[in-house]
Amino acid sequence: MRYEVVVDDSVHMVDVTKGEGGFEVRVNDGPPVTVDVSKLGEYSRNVLMGGRSFEAGVFRGDASWEIDLFGNSHTVVVEDPKRKALKQSGGSGLGLVTTSMPGRVVRILVDVGQAVLKGQPLIVIEAMKMENELKSSIDGVVVEVMVEEGEPLAAGSALIKVEGSDD
Amino acid sequence: MNIPIKRMLIANRGEIAVRVIRACSELGLESVALYSDPDRDSLHVRRATFSVHIGLADPSDSYLNVAKIIAVAKEYECDAVHPGYGFLSENAKFAQAVKDAGLVWIGPSPEAINSMGSKTGARAVMTAAGVPVVPGSTVSNSDPDELLRVAREIGFPIMLKASAGGGGKGMRMVELESDLHGAFTAAKSEALKSFGDDTVYLEKAIVNPKHVEVQVLGDTHGTVVHLYDRDCSVQRRHQKVIEEAPCPILPEDTRAQMCAVAVRAAKAVDYVGAGTVEFLLGADGEFYFLEMNTRLQVEHPISEMITGIDLCRAQIEVACGAPLPFKQDDISVNGHAMEFRVYAEDPSSGFLPAPGRILVYQEPGGPWVRVDSGVYAGADVPIFYDPMVAKLIVWGRDRKECIERSSRALGEYRITGIKTPIGFYKYVLKHPEFKTGKYNTSFITKELLSSFSTRNSAAEAVIIAAIEQFEHDHKPAKGTGGHEAESGWKRHGRLSAVGRNMQ
Numbered sequence: 001m002r003y004e005v006v007v008d009d010s011v012h013m014v015d016v017t018k019g020e021g022g023f024e025v026r027v028n029d030g031p032p033v034t035v036d037v038s039k040l041g042e043y044s045r046n047v048l049m050g051g052r053s054f055e056a057g058v059f060r061g062d063a064s065w066e067i068d069l070f071g072n073s074h075t076v077v078v079e080d081p082k083r084k085a086l087k088q089s090g091g092s093g094l095g096l097v098t099t100s101m102p103g104r105v106v107r108i109l110v111d112v113g114q115a116v117l118k119g120q121p122l123i124v125i126e127a128m129k130m131e132n133e134l135k136s137s138i139d140g141v142v143v144e145v146m147v148e149e150g151e152p153l154a155a156g157s158a159l160i161k162v163e164g165s166d167d
Numbered sequence: 168m169n170i171p172i173k174r175m176l177i178a179n180r181g182e183i184a185v186r187v188i189r190a191c192s193e194l195g196l197e198s199v200a201l202y203s204d205p206d207r208d209s210l211h212v213r214r215a216t217f218s219v220h221i222g223l224a225d226p227s228d229s230y231l232n233v234a235k236i237i238a239v240a241k242e243y244e245c246d247a248v249h250p251g252y253g254f255l256s257e258n259a260k261f262a263q264a265v266k267d268a269g270l271v272w273i274g275p276s277p278e279a280i281n282s283m284g285s286k287t288g289a290r291a292v293m294t295a296a297g298v299p300v301v302p303g304s305t306v307s308n309s310d311p312d313e314l315l316r317v318a319r320e321i322g323f324p325i326m327l328k329a330s331a332g333g334g335g336k337g338m339r340m341v342e343l344e345s346d347l348h349g350a351f352t353a354a355k356s357e358a359l360k361s362f363g364d365d366t367v368y369l370e371k372a373i374v375n376p377k378h379v380e381v382q383v384l385g386d387t388h389g390t391v392v393h394l395y396d397r398d399c400s401v402q403r404r405h406q407k408v409i410e411e412a413p414c415p416i417l418p419e420d421t422r423a424q425m426c427a428v429a430v431r432a433a434k435a436v437d438y439v440g441a442g443t444v445e446f447l448l449g450a451d452g453e454f455y456f457l458e459m460n461t462r463l464q465v466e467h468p469i470s471e472m473i474t475g476i477d478l479c480r481a482q483i484e485v486a487c488g489a490p491l492p493f494k495q496d497d498i499s500v501n502g503h504a505m506e507f508r509v510y511a512e513d514p515s516s517g518f519l520p521a522p523g524r525i526l527v528y529q530e531p532g533g534p535w536v537r538v539d540s541g542v543y544a545g546a547d548v549p550i551f552y553d554p555m556v557a558k559l560i561v562w563g564r565d566r567k568e569c570i571e572r573s574s575r576a577l578g579e580y581r582i583t584g585i586k587t588p589i590g591f592y593k594y595v596l597k598h599p600e601f602k603t604g605k606y607n608t609s610f611i612t613k614e615l616l617s618s619f620s621t622r623n624s625a626a627e628a629v630i631i632a633a634i635e636q637f638e639h640d641h642k643p644a645k646g647t648g649g650h651e652a653e654s655g656w657k658r659h660g661r662l663s664a665v666g667r668n669m670q
Contacts, residue, residue, distance in 0.1 A: 001637055005629045008622055014633040023637070025630050037634055043526040043583050047631060056631050057527040057583025060639075065632040068527070068583045071590030072621035073513070076632035080640075101520050102550045106356075128520040128554045130404070131357060155523075 006077040014078075022048070062156065095138040095162035103127030105151045110160070114142045122160050125153065140164040170194055170487050172246035172271055177201070177215070178236050178261075179251030182541035182557055183463070184211035187249045190479035199243045201236065203229035205549040210541050217243055224551045230254045231363075233261050237268050247271035247486065253553065256462040257284040257331075273486045275385075275461050279436040283459040286330050286368055293456045296435050298428050301447065301455045303370030305330065311348045314369075318347055321371050327351060329358030330366035335405035337361060340372055373455065375607045376447040378402065379414045381429035382470040384478065385438040386485040392495045393426040394470045394478075398604075401595065403518050403611045409592065411505045412469040415566055415604025418452070425454055432459060441467065441482045450607075465508070468539060468560040472504035502562055503569040507577065509540075509557040511548045513586040515621060521586040522548040525556075531579035535562040535572060548585055556585070566604070570596050594619045 005012045015026040022036030036048040045056040057068035067074045106124040110116060121133040122142070144161040147153065174197040177187045184200055188211060191198040200215030205224045212218040219239050222228035229235070231254055240248055248265045250256035250273065259277040266272050274280070283289045290300050303326075306317050318325050318341075327350055329337030337358030339350040351367060359365035382394040398414035399407040413422070429444035443464045445457040467478045476498070485491060512518045528544040540557035542548065548556055561576050563569030577593045598615075600606045 001640070003633050003636055005633055007625050007629055007632075008620075010625075012629050014629060016633050016637040018637070018641075023634050025633065027626070027629060033630065035630060035634060037631070041527075044581075045631070047627070049627065049630070054627070055581055056627075057581060058631065058635050059526055059583060065635050066583075067628040067631050067635075068581070069624040069627055069631070071577060071580065071587070071593055072624050073515075073586045073590075074621060074625060074628035074632075076628050078632050078636040102522065127550055128522065128552070130520065131353060132519070 002081065004079045004081045006079075007074055095136055095140060095164065096158055097122055097134050097136070097160040097162070098156060098158050099125055099127075099134070099153050101127045102155045103153050105147050105149050105153065105159075106131055108145060108147070108149055108160075110142045110145070112142050112145055115165070116140060116142060116162060122162070123147075125159075134159065136162050138162060138164045170196065170484065170489075172483075172487060173197060174199060174216075174243065174245045174247075175273075175483070176236070176240040176243065176245040176248045176270075177211070177251065178230065178248055178255055179253070180206055180209060180211055180230060180541070180552065182210075182539050182555070183251035183253075183465075185214055185541055186479060186539050187251060188214045190477065190483060193477075194480060194483060196483075199239070199245055201230065201239065203551075205547070205551060208546065210543055210546065219243065224549065226254065226551070233258075233264050236261075237264055240265075240270055241268060245270060247273055247483070249273040249483070250462065252460075252462050252465055257460070259284065271486050273482050274440050275436070275438050275442065279438050280461045282436050283432075283438075283442075283461050284331070286328060286332075286458050287366075289459050290456070292435055293432060296431055298432065298456045299454070301370050301373060301457070303368060305366065305368050306351075314351055315344060315347060317369055318344070321369055324372040324374065326370045326372040327354040328368045328370060329354065329362055329364070330368045331362040331364040332358055335402075337367065338405045340405075373447045373449055375609045376400075376449050377414070377416075377607050378407075378445065378457075379417060379425065379448045379454070380443050380445040380464075381426050382464070382467065382478070383429050383433045383438065383442050383444060384476075384481055384485070384491065385433055385440060385442070386491045387439055387488050388490045389434075389437075390491050390494075391430050391433045391438060392491060392493070392498060393430050394474045394476060394498060395500050396422060396425060397466055397469055399466060400606055400608045401601070401610055402608050405608075407466065408508050408510070408588065408611070409505065409595065410466040410469055411503065411566075411569070412473050413500055413503070414448075415503075417448070421448075421452060421454065428456070432456070440485055441478045465555070465558070466506050468537060468558065469504035469506045472537070472560060472562040473500050473502060474498055475501065502564045503566040504560060504562045505569050505573050507559040507561075507573065507589075507592050508555050509559060509580070509582070509587050509589065511554040511556055511585040512588060514588040514591040514616060514619065517616065518588070520550070520554045522550045522554065523585045524548075525582060526584035527581055528583075529579070529581040530557075531559065531576040533576070533579070536576045537561070556587075570602070590621060590624075591616075591619055 003014045005014045017024045024032045038046045064075050064077045103125050106126045116136045140162045143163045175191045176199045177184045188198045197216040200211045200218040201221040202212045255261040259280040262272045262277040324342045327339040337354045339354050341350045354367045355365040377400045385391040397412040399410045401409035443460040446454040448454045513521045525546050530538040537560040542556045561573040574596045
């Protein structure tokens, strides 16, 4: 099975086959690595990679795998290249501001129709008693404000949509 | 002496509530925990002798609601109240309400809280005691012209602080005049939300200082001792993340001076219980009084580790009127200790809070490793409260051994489901500036964060994610009787049944 794996903005082609002593994995057509993965409960793994033993935490995110290794969290997107080709979509030039954490809208700083610059604060949200300003990632015009002040937010909520100005 | 109390109400949550429950248990006291709606299954609720529902998630309805808390203390016939840190711990009205209800307040007198708990009041006390303070002033209104006038008088850069505050809430550094008014408004709003008081204080920013503090302990018989110093300069958003004791670069004569000043400060307000006197240590070796925290501090365990004194236990004993069982000469520094605050935060996105459910949780162990935690596997980290979930505390014979052991212990710590800075802390321990001990409060910069990369383990993550996806894609469909669907217990039962039949 061949997968396209994206981590930290870099793309790798990974071949996985199941064998007697575990999995055989080749990354970017490199030499095969033998990996034995033992499930220690639903989210915990012991990994023997070329004999080296280490622990991993794994769980399924919205559209990714969350992998914990050596105290670091990695968000890894794994796709079947054939399936991926079917759902390619456009949408460049849209600056959609979302929140990665649950919280609450404190202040909305822009109105629909307003021109904004890249880096301009659009909205202030609060989570865990901290206020955070979210800024526009592009130059453009505010086309939609999806939330109201005081509204509670789930993680991943879309907040404000900015359409890029043509240049 | 025997403690004349039997039952302690703990007006807090999370790891500090668990810490106090432990002290109560060791003293033979029963504990009464409180919980808000989202905290029903929190660890402190599970560990206490009694646990009582107090209100909604919003702290004003629960952990900050004085009337409700006092009512529970009475209903459950408590003798004493421990406030932990944060919430009502430095609220003089709450301390007074506890006393008025005929209960023992585990902390300094409301008068001491009032004079030291307010940054402005504390400055006056310290100035009178001849202690150097950082130049600064309060601004009574938010008139932009008045604000700018005061700020210019002090001189930029300016530090904005919530007068009632602590823990970095409502705190802002302002370098440009044009940023002043916006920062002031934001600081006021944050201060009001966190402390119920929007008084914001302007202070000259001492650029790149070390944050060094002295632990003090006083009893009702007029004795005040110090338990030496802690270096809390590793901070992000003005909030401590790694602390160590003692400060690795403090000259002995400065240490002696600083500790003496701290004791003098505590004596000036007849201080009873555990308190912390915080200083800014400039690059020139001069130190300035910053504030006094009239409570048990988050980082108190590192002082416990180097002195062998249980601060939480001592707090309870002196609040009950016992004299301190040791003199200043009995207290010496043994070895070195570090604390690592485990936050539900993502260091790779600038420490944004990353709450959620903890799926895997395994604490480190082994020699001289201590974990003060408020969580477990399966616990939810609610969005309503501080994102700190646990503290790792490590002792070593000297600083080098402490760093090596800390690195090992961080390597054993496993948390999945929320993001934490554990990997980042391992990186910090290897950083040359941290190793020399000469780091200051601006140690964590954007440059440091971008030089810390999780990429060193990304190669393994790619392989594991691909294998998980492979397993996911090849999982036998439900109901087809695949062996993977069989639980271990069922399998074990079947195998033992087979074994019996064969006998």
